[in-house]
Amino acid sequence: MKMITTTISRTRTGQKAARTVKRRYAHNRIALLFLAPWLVGLVLLTLGPMLTSLYISFTNYTILNPPVWVGLQNYITMFTGDPLFIKSLKVTFTYVGVSVPVKLIFALLVAMLLNRGIRGLGIYRTIYYIPTLLGGSVAIAMLWRKMLGGDGLLNGLLAMIGIKAPDWVANPNYALYSIVLLSVWQFGSSMIIFLAGLKQIPPEYDEAAAVDGAGAVRRFFHITLPILSPVIFFNLVMQLITSFQSFTQAFIISNGSGGPVNSTLMYSLYLYKKGFAFFQMGYASAMAWVLVILIGLFTLLVFRSSKLWVHYEDGGK
């Protein structure tokens, strides 16, 4: 760097340029300094492990023995010789496909209810946000298991009105949906963002349309939804990414097995079992990378499609 500055400083204009370069450089340095803790974290705690896992994904690694290079074998096995991998994909896609839309619709509904200028909004907002804070915890998953179990609270209530219900978490037909329900229950963060978006909509549009004779449903679909579409887009992307990685609930509710009959074998849960229960760390790492690519693909797809349905008031500029 010193050499560059000296060569440039030979001319007068060059001196000026050198000063700007130096100043800009100094500026960067301050930025870098402030970024340092994060950068170190990125390199040591994220990038390092990620690169290691990329390497491990091309090996056969049983944890206690050093990794042995096998090339693409793990990736090939995954798609050609592992029915459980396909099963876990199916389970995850079902989970994402059901839980994300239902959760978003529910969050939007609650947000709209809260947006009617009711008193004590702050309290309601907090109450509805609480499940989001608690929902990812082990304790709630345990509670869920108890509540929806064969002789749990729900079935007790149903029995009172004469319905003999199945064990929701131990029946392969329903187990996944009890986890979907748990995820939908944590609609809080999406709701808060929706609520903020709704508050941004100028009431004039709505009033003008109402004067022109548009009904509530029409106003919702032609005014509220289009203006809210950037917020929906944001929520959709965030929920998609987190849902694909869902692990805790399935792990606790199925007691770590992904059962009954692998009906709750989420992708991340299978990945965990491969790595830590079956000691195939190489295979598990390869699965992790396939998941990264999958999430990337889906996010890209949503981004691409956004041109068709997301409207920005300033024309998206």
Next chain:
Amino acid sequence: MMQGTMKKWGVLLTLTLLLFTTACGGGTSNTASSGSGNSEADASGKIELRMTWWGSQTRHDLTTKVIKLFEEKHPNITIKPEYSGWDGYMDKLTTQVAGSNAPDLLQMDYAFLSDFARRGALLDLTPYTQSSELDISKHDKSMIDAGSIDGKLYAITLGVNAPGVIYDATLLQQLGIEAPQESWTWKDFSEMSAKIAAAKGQGFYGSADISGMTNMFEVFLRQSGIGLFENGKLAATNEQLQQWFDMWAALRANGGVTPAEVTASTTNAIETRPISLGTAAMDFAWSNQLLTFQQVNKNQDHKLAIQVIPHGVNETKSGEYLKPGQFMSGYSKTKHPKEVAMFIDFMVNDPEATAILGSERGVPVNSSVREQMQSKLPDSEKAIFQFIDVVAKHSSPINPPYPQGYSEVDTSFKTASEQIAFGQGSPADVIQQFIDNANAALASGQ
């Protein structure tokens, strides 16, 4: 001036980094200190060991008591217990070994012993048996062999066990049903289960459905003269699997055993077993577990007893075998191998410690401890000792430790049993699928 600012920046940067690294270090300081704190250079001469085991609350209480006693006798040693249930225990331990921060003392299972030992995770205890720390002179030869891999002693047996059927003796008496005899067969078991269920009515079952328990299926296989695995491959034939699952399907159909949903919501934890909840009369378990089964039973006035696993119809040999229930091993990277050996010795040889532990982990491996204990045993434990005596007379030797890939086969077997119980796919397809999966898992493990 330039240099001055550079220096300032340098200092600031270092400080920031320092702050960051210490903040990061905070989370791991626990494990770090237990490693470095162990070093001989410790001024106060204090030694801290970490110890891990799996088991029920009963075992946690008893083991903690023994640790306290040991600490009293060796004031310079403290032992930090890390206990849990069986589910997830091996997962955690393997991860700790991979991260080089496993506890100094670890409870080991027969199925995983050779894997861990051959991969260098366990401490070779042989030198300490030659010096005075670890006395194995009164231990059963077969149990020393079971804990040795390639001629080196890696594990000390904590108790001798055998598989059996635990039954509610009081209930059978009330129902006027004759208790199972030593000579009973699978046919007797089936008839008895159906009879109990019929007598007690809806919501009560003869036995838990254990068609997904790999080690009980292994006993069934042993009765026809083979093991679960042969030369690293699955030894069970299609017909044997069919026979096994058919038997349980028939029992589910007549209410003799728990239906699919109830079975699926049952875990390995003794507290969650149907017999403990008072909804079944029989369960398959290990002999040492009789004690805990009795303690957690919902009907405290009921007396539980144990009988051998039902015999095969034309069995070629007894499926029963004696198993080293759990081992205690040292971690190969422990800083205090000598103290580790001392504690293991204390657990299996010390009269006071063994008296506390009793037969909760199985019948003690030390013959003089066993003799001493027998005279003053409570009834519940007497039954365990007697059962081991019965099995010892008729058992066949234990099969070699399972090959790598066993845990995947185990999971796969449980899934197959659930598939059949829930009626997902024809049994023949499910069985074929299981055989394919198992052999694939075993092949990848080699």
